[in-house]
Amino acid sequence: xxxxxxxxISLEMTVSELSLAIGQLLRRLRAxxxxxxxxxxxxxxxxxLEKMGPMTTADLARAESVKPQSMGATLAELEREGLxxxxxxxxxxxxxxxxxxxxxVEARRKRSAAKQKWLLAAMANLDPDERQxxxxxxxxxxxxGEAE
Amino acid sequence: xxxxxxxxISLEMTVSELSLAIGQLLRRLRAxxxxxxxxxxxxxxxxxLEKMGPMTTADLARAESVKPQSMGATLAELEREGLxxxxxxxxxxxxxxxxxxxxxVEARRKRSAAKQKWLLAAMANLDPDERQxxxxxxxxxxxxGEAE
DNA sequence: TATTGTTATACTCTATAACTATA
DNA sequence: TATAGTTATAGAGTATAACAATA
Numbered sequence: 281x282x283x284x285x286x287x288x289i290s291l292e293m294t295v296s297e298l299s300l301a302i303g304q305l306l307r308r309l310r311a312x313x314x315x316x317x318x319x320x321x322x323x324x325x326x327x328x329l330e331k332m333g334p335m336t337t338a339d340l341a342r343a344e345s346v347k348p349q350s351m352g353a354t355l356a357e358l359e360r361e362g363l364x365x366x367x368x369x370x371x372x373x374x375x376x377x378x379x380x381x382x383x384x385v386e387a388r389r390k391r392s393a394a395k396q397k398w399l400l401a402a403m404a405n406l407d408p409d410e411r412q413x414x415x416x417x418x419x420x421x422x423x424x425g426e427a428e
Numbered sequence: 429x430x431x432x433x434x435x436x437i438s439l440e441m442t443v444s445e446l447s448l449a450i451g452q453l454l455r456r457l458r459a460x461x462x463x464x465x466x467x468x469x470x471x472x473x474x475x476x477l478e479k480m481g482p483m484t485t486a487d488l489a490r491a492e493s494v495k496p497q498s499m500g501a502t503l504a505e506l507e508r509e510g511l512x513x514x515x516x517x518x519x520x521x522x523x524x525x526x527x528x529x530x531x532x533v534e535a536r537r538k539r540s541a542a543k544q545k546w547l548l549a550a551m552a553n554l555d556p557d558e559r560q561x562x563x564x565x566x567x568x569x570x571x572x573g574e575a576e
Numbered sequence: 577t578a579t580t581g582t583t584a585t586a587c588t589c590t591a592t593a594a595c596t597a598t599a
Numbered sequence: 600t601a602t603a604g605t606t607a608t609a610g611a612g613t614a615t616a617a618c619a620a621t622a
Contacts, residue, residue, distance in 0.1 A: 294559055295547050296475065297566040299457065302450040303472055304573035308493045309447065310590085321612065324451055327444070338580060345456040350613050352581065374580040374621045399443050402572045410568055411442055417565030418445040420558055425452035427550040458613085469589065486603060498590050500604065522598045522603040 302421075314394030318387060321354045323395070326363065326380065326388040334377040336369070345425070363387050450569070462542035466535060469502045471543070474511065474528065474536040482525040484517070493573065511535050 310320055318326065321344075328343055329335060335343075341351035355378055358364045363384035369375035380388070403411060458468055466474065476491055477483060483491075489499035503526055506512045511532035517523035528536070551559060 291551060294563040295544050298562055300475060301566045301569040302454055304492055305569050306450055306454055308573045311493050344452060345459050396443050413564050414446055414568055415442045416561050418449045420562055421449040421453050424550045425456045
């Protein structure tokens, strides 16, 4: 009589539970932000640039499921703060490649600390098994977010 | 030596991966929203009222890690649409209890369908094991979001 | 024509501050 | 005083629409 074995119940319940849970955690993370730290969207853009190397506005927008205009605003702000620089695309004159500056790398490491510090502390109370579950889940969630 | 066995490396990596993944999934979910559907914050408020029964503005705000004023705005909008009603608290004249209307139950079920339908479809491609991981992770994420 | 990016404008969500009513 | 809620205002993030430049 294992209700978890019913795929439809499990699926809808998981969808609902997961949506509510991640929404709450994200709001919680935002609430923990540092006054002179990086905003969420800035942190995300910097992280992705650091991980993937130079990228265009459109690629970053696609990667984060936002419109190019929205990503453009985030990048313009990061550029004003000297955390990214823009370079022309070598072959396509329309495109602009954004690259992390040294200061951007530093900022990503230091100024996003407040948020992550909170989550780090919260996760420190979990069992190793639970942390492993979250790491596995993170990869799955990433796949869902990227899914067509 | 196994780097995954180093708790600090695993922990930081998990924090980073998890934050990025849930941020992207949530933006993705928001992007899938229906033009005449419910907004994310409305869906969340209705879901919680449905699950927990009548609640006050302050309780809902605490549950979702937002300020009472923010939750107040969401509830006012839901009230204007007839999806929740307000009732006086039986013993404390300051408090207001919000309750789902029948129309609110219906709306939660139908109008949030667009978003959840997308996630449901995406999750249908996962293995049962992977779905179980997400369900377990949802509970963990919920605990993190509620953590002091 | 299609794509990249920009500018202009508006909406949603959330925050802070100041206020009223009740405990 | 302290708490629950409201009103007013502002900022961040995102969206749509209209445009320019390039492919």
